[in-house]
Amino acid sequence: MAPGGHFTPTDCKATQKLAIIIPYRDRQKHLLNFLNHFIPVLKRQKLEFTIYVIEQGDNETFNRGLLLNVGFTEALKQDSYDCFILHDVDTYLLNDKNIYRCGDKPLHLAVAVEKYGFRLPYTTYYGAITAFNRKHYEMINGFPNVYFGWGGEDDDQGIRLHTKGLNFVRRSPQIARYASAKHNRDPTNPDGKDRFGLLRSAAKRMAYDGLNSLIYNVTSIELKKLYTLITITVDRNL
Ligand code: BGN
Numbered sequence: 246m247a248p249g250g251h252f253t254p255t256d257c258k259a260t261q262k263l264a265i266i267i268p269y270r271d272r273q274k275h276l277l278n279f280l281n282h283f284i285p286v287l288k289r290q291k292l293e294f295t296i297y298v299i300e301q302g303d304n305e306t307f308n309r310g311l312l313l314n315v316g317f318t319e320a321l322k323q324d325s326y327d328c329f330i331l332h333d334v335d336t337y338l339l340n341d342k343n344i345y346r347c348g349d350k351p352l353h354l355a356v357a358v359e360k361y362g363f364r365l366p367y368t369t370y371y372g373a374i375t376a377f378n379r380k381h382y383e384m385i386n387g388f389p390n391v392y393f394g395w396g397g398e399d400d401d402q403g404i405r406l407h408t409k410g411l412n413f414v415r416r417s418p419q420i421a422r423y424a425s426a427k428h429n430r431d432p433t434n435p436d437g438k439d440r441f442g443l444l445r446s447a448a449k450r451m452a453y454d455g456l457n458s459l460i461y462n463v464t465s466i467e468l469k470k471l472y473t474l475i476t477i478t479v480d481r482n483l
Pocket residue numbers: 366372373395396397398399400440441444
């Protein structure tokens with residue numbers, strides 16, 4: 246791997262350039278366990294990829310949607326990626342046939358996840374792992390930035406897609422199968438208090454809450470051996 250978590254297969258030419266975006270805070274051990282499992286799979290799939298870990302390095306409540314928007318924006322400053330895989334750190338892919346690539350529609354990958362009994366927790370579930378091309382992510386203005394705390398940002402984005410008539414697709418549960426890492430609940434990521442109310446305005450907010458309203462400060466960009474670490478801070482009161 247090249248510094249910053251970049252890999253290009255040597256015996257063939259990959260058809261897509263992937264940016265893997267991982268929202269993160271203070272889970273070094275989980276991250277390394279995850280990457281030790283994940284990177285060999287991506288190599289076996291002969292993919293060209295760069296791993297971006299986006300760390301919220303402030304004392305504010307965790308904001309997954311905003312971090313994913315930062316990853317998308319910062320990755321594009323570095324290279325012209327064809328496909329963005331937005332990936333939680335506690336979800337481990339179990340089937341090598343679950344190829345990480347974009348098709349012609351947004352893709353929900355976390356279909357059969359251990360912690361939900363290897364089934365969807367509800368039919369419109371759209372959490373944990375998704376794949377987008379640039380055009381589709383921009384069409385829906387990315388993720389909302391206003392969901393601080395756990396829950397809802399994924400449902401909000403599902404509504405955005407639906408509103409644009411850009412319905413996502415899923416792979417079969419035999420292929421899109423994932424184990425769940427066990428971990429304690431992060432105290433800096435309590436249930437989002439506003440999420441029910443916010444969800445009701447999801448379709449309307451799409452126009453002004455997302456990539457086009459994203460504000461953050463980059464504290465540092467470090468090229469680690471296995472990933473590019475981008476540490477940011479956000480100001481909730483802006
Ligand atoms: C849902 C959460 C999702 C989460 C799934 C699976 C909300 C919004 C209010 C209804 N949605 O309940 O964000 O991915 O559970 O854990 O909380």
